[in-house]
Amino acid sequence: MGLEILxxxxxxxxxxxxxxxxxxxxxxxxxxxxxPVIMNPLDRHxxxxxxxxxxxxxxxxxxxxxxxPRLQKAVEEALAMGADRAVLLYDTAFAGPDTLATAFxxxxxxxxxxxxxxxYCGNETVDSGTAQVGPQLAELLDIPQVSSVQEVSFVDEKxxxxxxxxxxxxxxxxxxxxxxxxxxRDINTPxxxxxxxxxxxxxxxxxxxxxxxxxxPLENVGLNGSSIYATGVHEFRAGRRREIMQGSxxxxxxxxxxxxxxxxxx
Amino acid sequence: xxxxxxxxxxxxxxxxxxxxxGRLEEVSLELLSKGMAxxxxxxxxxxxxxxxxxxxxxxxxxVFHGAEKVYLLEDARLRYYQSEAYAxxxxxxxxxxxxxxxxxxxxxxxxxxAPKVAAKLRTxxxxxxxxxxxxxxxxxxxxxxxxxxxxxxxxxxxxCPQKRPQMATVKPGVLLKAAxxxxxxxxxxxVKPDIGDKDFxxxxxxxxxxESPKGKPLExxxxxxxxxxxxxxxxxxxxxxxxxxxLGGAIAGTRPATDKGWVDEDRxxxxxxxxxxxxxxxxxxxxxxxxxxxxxxxSKVVLGVDQNPQAPIFQMADIGIVGDLREVLPCxxxxxxxxxxxxxx
Numbered sequence: 001m002g003l004e005i006l007x008x009x010x011x012x013x014x015x016x017x018x019x020x021x022x023x024x025x026x027x028x029x030x031x032x033x034x035x036p037v038i039m040n041p042l043d044r045h046x047x048x049x050x051x052x053x054x055x056x057x058x059x060x061x062x063x064x065x066x067x068x069p070r071l072q073k074a075v076e077e078a079l080a081m082g083a084d085r086a087v088l089l090y091d092t093a094f095a096g097p098d099t100l101a102t103a104f105x106x107x108x109x110x111x112x113x114x115x116x117x118x119x120y121c122g123n124e125t126v127d128s129g130t131a132q133v134g135p136q137l138a139e140l141l142d143i144p145q146v147s148s149v150q151e152v153s154f155v156d157e158k159x160x161x162x163x164x165x166x167x168x169x170x171x172x173x174x175x176x177x178x179x180x181x182x183x184x185r186d187i188n189t190p191x192x193x194x195x196x197x198x199x200x201x202x203x204x205x206x207x208x209x210x211x212x213x214x215x216x217p218l219e220n221v222g223l224n225g226s227s228i229y230a231t232g233v234h235e236f237r238a239g240r241r242r243e244i245m246q247g248s249x250x251x252x253x254x255x256x257x258x259x260x261x262x263x264x265x266x
Numbered sequence: 267x268x269x270x271x272x273x274x275x276x277x278x279x280x281x282x283x284x285x286x287x288g289r290l291e292e293v294s295l296e297l298l299s300k301g302m303a304x305x306x307x308x309x310x311x312x313x314x315x316x317x318x319x320x321x322x323x324x325x326x327x328x329v330f331h332g333a334e335k336v337y338l339l340e341d342a343r344l345r346y347y348q349s350e351a352y353a354x355x356x357x358x359x360x361x362x363x364x365x366x367x368x369x370x371x372x373x374x375x376x377x378x379x380a381p382k383v384a385a386k387l388r389t390x391x392x393x394x395x396x397x398x399x400x401x402x403x404x405x406x407x408x409x410x411x412x413x414x415x416x417x418x419x420x421x422x423x424x425x426c427p428q429k430r431p432q433m434a435t436v437k438p439g440v441l442l443k444a445a446x447x448x449x450x451x452x453x454x455x456x457v458k459p460d461i462g463d464k465d466f467x468x469x470x471x472x473x474x475x476x477e478s479p480k481g482k483p484l485e486x487x488x489x490x491x492x493x494x495x496x497x498x499x500x501x502x503x504x505x506x507x508x509x510x511x512x513l514g515g516a517i518a519g520t521r522p523a524t525d526k527g528w529v530d531e532d533r534x535x536x537x538x539x540x541x542x543x544x545x546x547x548x549x550x551x552x553x554x555x556x557x558x559x560x561x562x563x564x565s566k567v568v569l570g571v572d573q574n575p576q577a578p579i580f581q582m583a584d585i586g587i588v589g590d591l592r593e594v595l596p597c598x599x600x601x602x603x604x605x606x607x608x609x610x611x
Binding site for chain 2: 015016018021098099100103124126127128129130131132133134135136138139140143144145146147148161164165166167168169170171172173174175176179182186226227228229230231232233234235240241242243244245249250252253254256257259260263264265266
């Protein structure tokens with residue numbers, strides 16, 4: 001019968017273009033329009049692990065994403081890599097969520113999709129990078145979850161042993177399916193989509209659901225479901241001396257060393 | 267006295283003490299120093315919570331570093347971090363004692379534990395704060411959570427006006443550590459952990475393995491020498507290592523440098539890696555993308571070397587050298603060697 005696997009993906013601005021993101025200080029918003037987008041890098045590792053599981057045990061892979069349906073770069077890439085179908089969650093009611101409201105949106109969609117044996121997430125995104133949605137979604141689903149996963153081994157079809165990183169080493173964690181795993185880049189090397197994969201994308205099923213379709217209570221999702229709010233966005237100012245050494249290479253180095261001594265740094 | 271608005275309650279400020287294999291993590295001391303400042307400005311008690319097995323000595327350390335109370339949950343099965351047991355016990359003790367603020371280190375484990383607890387409590391949680399302070403928003407005092415966003419390019423001020431407790435994870439290596447004072451008095455309050463087999467049936471940490479770090483540890487180094495993509499010009503990190511050795515510093519790298527394998531992944535500086543705040547941070551051949559610079563912004567002095575005079579690293583540096591690393595680095599090594607050599611024997 002194989003595994004039912006869900007992979008949560010996010011589309012994010014390309015990190016090389018973060019410096020182009022503008023701030024509307026008055027409205028406390030960031031403006032990222034026109035900036036190239038990519039699938040969050042760790043989500044590709046999450047999908048790769050799902051593809052490997054499917055190759056071994058057979059099954060079906062669904063990818064799920066919140067966001068505007070017309071910007072589909074991440075979803076198209078996921079389908080081209082080998083995901084079987086995609087679910088897009090879009091509704092103005094979903095906008096402005098904190099991580100728990102995001103987790104609730106995914107939770108309600110999963111209630112409609114049915115049961116999954118395994119859910120994979122990237123450990124964190126490159127934009128907000130909270131690493132919180134995975135653990136919170138698992139709590140709502142009442143399934144065990146592990147973050148910072150570096151390696152997954154199946155003990156049998158119903159249980160796993162995973163290697164998980166911590167600051168000074170790693171941990172071995174045993175867990176039973178169904179489970180949610182948040183993976184790091186150590187876990188695998190994601191495949192590139194093949195030409196065949198890319199050609200096959202238009203034939204794959206893409207489901208678009210709004211709040212009504214997933215019966216999401218409006219008090220759980222979006223800004224309404226959020227407990228925390230940004231009151232302001234500020235450009236980060238470093239407050240550094242910014243002294244550029246002048247002269248020949250030798251002079252620059254001697255001056256730099258002299259200044260570092262004056263500052264008590266060496 | 268000013269109106270305290272939604273912060274009027276007398277709930278305590280809590281710091282979750284992190285011990286790993288019987289040792290207190292440094293970030294707990296950072297949380298305690300911030301917790302002390304907040305407890306003074308809010309006029310409430312600062313307490314810590316500690317889970318583990320035979321860790322009373324660590325509980326006393328938390329007192330010496332500023333906790334007025336320590337809630338201690340001890341059990342042999344809590345020796346390792348256990349995801350479901352830790353999350354359930356913490357949520358339980360928070361529900362029972364109703365602190366108004368809960369701070370957790372944004373460590374590999376804290377980043378998993380905090381969101382689980384916040385989800386159980388259906389409350390707000392901010393991620394990897396670099397500062398927290400009491401400020402005014404719409405004429406009401408609020409705890410302002412300062413969070414870096416978009417790779418550290420921007421900082422966001424976030425509040426949690428309604429839900430309690432308000433929770434935050436705090437980025438390790440940014441805040442000052444609380445000073446130790448053995449004369450500090452505090453109460454250690456034992457809370458019997460109500461755990462059973464069910465807490466370990468779906469998930470269990472079997473083993474927690476410590477790997478001895480290679481080379482000088484990064485977090486405690488007073489000087490950090492970090493290389494970026496520009497080190498490509500030199501082929502590897504051997505000259506960078508030489509500079510670090512002369513300075514008595516630790517080596518580190520940017521994401522491209524760790525991708526290249528020039529330096530171990532656990533020495534990566536930046537948003538998805540380590541944050542360091544040494545006395546001197548030397549950045550070599552890194553342009554200064556914000557997701558990198560966020561990893562050393564607390565450093566006392568920054569020396570930046572890059573060949574591109576327009577590189578953002580020079581906005582983040584106290585001392586800047588524009589030049590080719592193939593010339594600058596050997597010259598810098600010679601200059602410092604000269605310096606270390608006694609004039610006469």
